[in-house]
Amino acid sequence: MQIKVKCSCGEGNCPEWAIVELQGVVEAQPSFQNRLQNLQIGVLCRPSSQESYTFTVGYHELIGTKVSLKKPILVLKKIKLRKEEEEEEEEEGEDDVNSAGVELDVIGVIRHKILFKTRPKALISKPQPAVKEKVGAATVLQ
Amino acid sequence: MDMIDPQPGCSGGAEAVLGLQPNSSISIAYHSLFGTHNDLLLLEVDEKLLPEILHERVTLRGQPDEDAVLCTASKTYAVKFVGSSNSLFLIPPIDKKVSDLCKTKDDNNMVVASVIKVAPGCMELVEVAPKLDKLKLLLSQNPYSFSETSDMDISEEKEKTGIGLYRWDDLVDRLQASDEELRLGLQSLSAIEIDGYWRILDDKYTNTILNMLLHNVILNDWSINALKEDEVVGVLETDGFPRNIATHCLQVYCCKVDEGVGVCSTWKLDERRVCVHLAREILKEGKLKIEIFMEKWMRKVPDGMHASFDMLEGEVLTEKLGMETWVYSFSVSSLPSTPAERFSLLFQERAKWEWKDLQPYVRDLKVPGLSSEGLLLKYTRRTQPTMDAEPIFSAR
Numbered sequence: 001m002q003i004k005v006k007c008s009c010g011e012g013n014c015p016e017w018a019i020v021e022l023q024g025v026v027e028a029q030p031s032f033q034n035r036l037q038n039l040q041i042g043v044l045c046r047p048s049s050q051e052s053y054t055f056t057v058g059y060h061e062l063i064g065t066k067v068s069l070k071k072p073i074l075v076l077k078k079i080k081l082r083k084e085e086e087e088e089e090e091e092e093g094e095d096d097v098n099s100a101g102v103e104l105d106v107i108g109v110i111r112h113k114i115l116f117k118t119r120p121k122a123l124i125s126k127p128q129p130a131v132k133e134k135v136g137a138a139t140v141l142q
Numbered sequence: 143m144d145m146i147d148p149q150p151g152c153s154g155g156a157e158a159v160l161g162l163q164p165n166s167s168i169s170i171a172y173h174s175l176f177g178t179h180n181d182l183l184l185l186e187v188d189e190k191l192l193p194e195i196l197h198e199r200v201t202l203r204g205q206p207d208e209d210a211v212l213c214t215a216s217k218t219y220a221v222k223f224v225g226s227s228n229s230l231f232l233i234p235p236i237d238k239k240v241s242d243l244c245k246t247k248d249d250n251n252m253v254v255a256s257v258i259k260v261a262p263g264c265m266e267l268v269e270v271a272p273k274l275d276k277l278k279l280l281l282s283q284n285p286y287s288f289s290e291t292s293d294m295d296i297s298e299e300k301e302k303t304g305i306g307l308y309r310w311d312d313l314v315d316r317l318q319a320s321d322e323e324l325r326l327g328l329q330s331l332s333a334i335e336i337d338g339y340w341r342i343l344d345d346k347y348t349n350t351i352l353n354m355l356l357h358n359v360i361l362n363d364w365s366i367n368a369l370k371e372d373e374v375v376g377v378l379e380t381d382g383f384p385r386n387i388a389t390h391c392l393q394v395y396c397c398k399v400d401e402g403v404g405v406c407s408t409w410k411l412d413e414r415r416v417c418v419h420l421a422r423e424i425l426k427e428g429k430l431k432i433e434i435f436m437e438k439w440m441r442k443v444p445d446g447m448h449a450s451f452d453m454l455e456g457e458v459l460t461e462k463l464g465m466e467t468w469v470y471s472f473s474v475s476s477l478p479s480t481p482a483e484r485f486s487l488l489f490q491e492r493a494k495w496e497w498k499d500l501q502p503y504v505r506d507l508k509v510p511g512l513s514s515e516g517l518l519l520k521y522t523r524r525t526q527p528t529m530d531a532e533p534i535f536s537a538r
Contacts, residue, residue, distance in 0.1 A: 018156035045167035
């Protein structure tokens with residue numbers, strides 16, 4: 001079985017994606033758990049001309065840097081080449097085991113990430129405005 | 143501002159994050175389409191592989207029960223998923239149109255970059271040796287034999303059922319190797335494409351056509367160093383061998399001396415390949431005392447060729463039984479190509495190996511990133527009773 005790796009962006013035109021990486025997980029307050037869409041996670045700030053960044057999530061502040069990746073990371077999208085006869089089968093079991101008729105499309109390339117590798121610092125002295133708190137109700141869990 | 147307002151600012155994407163200006167900030171939010179997006183995968187690749195991938199010369203190969211490998215035109219890579227306990231927020235770029243809209247909005251709103259998915263990790267590539275052991279197995283299911291040349295009905299029947307017949311695309315579908323590695327694998331099995339199917343010739347057939355060639359050399363008083371392709375192929379054809387197989391025989395047992403431009407090419411019998419084949423034939427029935435073997439072998443070798451025992455490295459082994467030395471067939475080409483299986487079989491054959499005996503059976507093993515010394519360290523125990531004694535290798 002063979003899966004072709006394609007690139008529909010055209011030669012050398014793959015758009016660059018970005019990664020913001022931090023330790024642990026960001027967990028939204030229970031009331032937002034099932035509707036994270038459009039919810040603010042935090043504010044990324046570049047306080048100086050150096051490649052150093054802060055990421056403020058709820059009452060927590062992370063300090064990190066922009067890192068160039070040693071090796072680029074490709075963003076691949078799995079595309080099902082649906083044939084009409086196959087459609088019925090697939091409805092029964094949405095399983096990837098039968099990956100015949102699948103292609104991978106390179107849709108982006110990642111060359112940099114903004115990496116926060118330290119644990120968050122609590123922002124006790126600087127409470128966030130009340131509105132922000134509601135919108136971006138998220139905390140970093142270790 | 144209310145939390146119901148979905149996009150409080152104007153949207154920027156990856157560009158806005160990576161190009162964030164000093165003394166400015168950007169809001170990071172979950173995308174309106176945020177989700178698990180299992181169809182989005184991350185693959186870390188070497189910079190030098192990038193052009194091959196972007197030019198669509200790369201495929202993933204494997205059966206559902208195998209771990210997928212990624213094949214470029216010439217190399218094979220294992221694909222390993224490396225999970226991460228960190229959160230990787232994946233931010234796509236945004237559509238140009240949206241960003242144009244963005245500019246018309248007032249500047250008080252903060253730019254928002256949206257996270258489409260939190261990636262659980264990334265796939266990485268590790269160069270591996272191609273998995274070609276199955277190739278011999280597949281092609282051995284239905285080797286080409288006399289019955290097909292003489293009896294067309296059988297061949298047609300086989301074609302209909304297609305049992306053990308594989309086209310190039312069928313092989314690519316079944317084997318985890320790059321195109322170039324697969325081509326080399328077919329070459330090392332002396333496979334030939336007949337009517338669109340890759341086949342090996344069965345032993346009897348190979349033996350007969352080679353003997354016929356050697357016979358014709360004597361009969362027509364040809365020079366073994368200057369065989370004219372047209373002449374040889376023509377004669378083999380009148381002997382009843384199809385033209386393409388006659389040409390294949392030249393390719394397997396001869397080497398081209400000069401490429402004929404306009405005129406026909408000239409070939410020279412390959413001494414080593416012919417002699418090794420004849421030795422294999424002699425030992426097919428079982429082991430022989432070395433004197434008897436050598437005598438039989440010398441008798442078979444055509445005039446003008448010199449057979450020497452060194453040629454049989456990796457083909458035969460000798461053992462001492464009492465006063466006598468016996469020779470038996472033990473061919474490296476019949477052994478598995480993965481190091482662990484290879485060494486296990488070797489130590490089943492013999493518990494202790496001297497380096498000069500072992501070397502022909504391991505020199506073709508190639509594991510990317512591991513030297514041959516590394517291989518020996520990993521799979522064998524080396525003992526050297528005294529400083530000037532030959533080292534002995536045994537199983538770990």
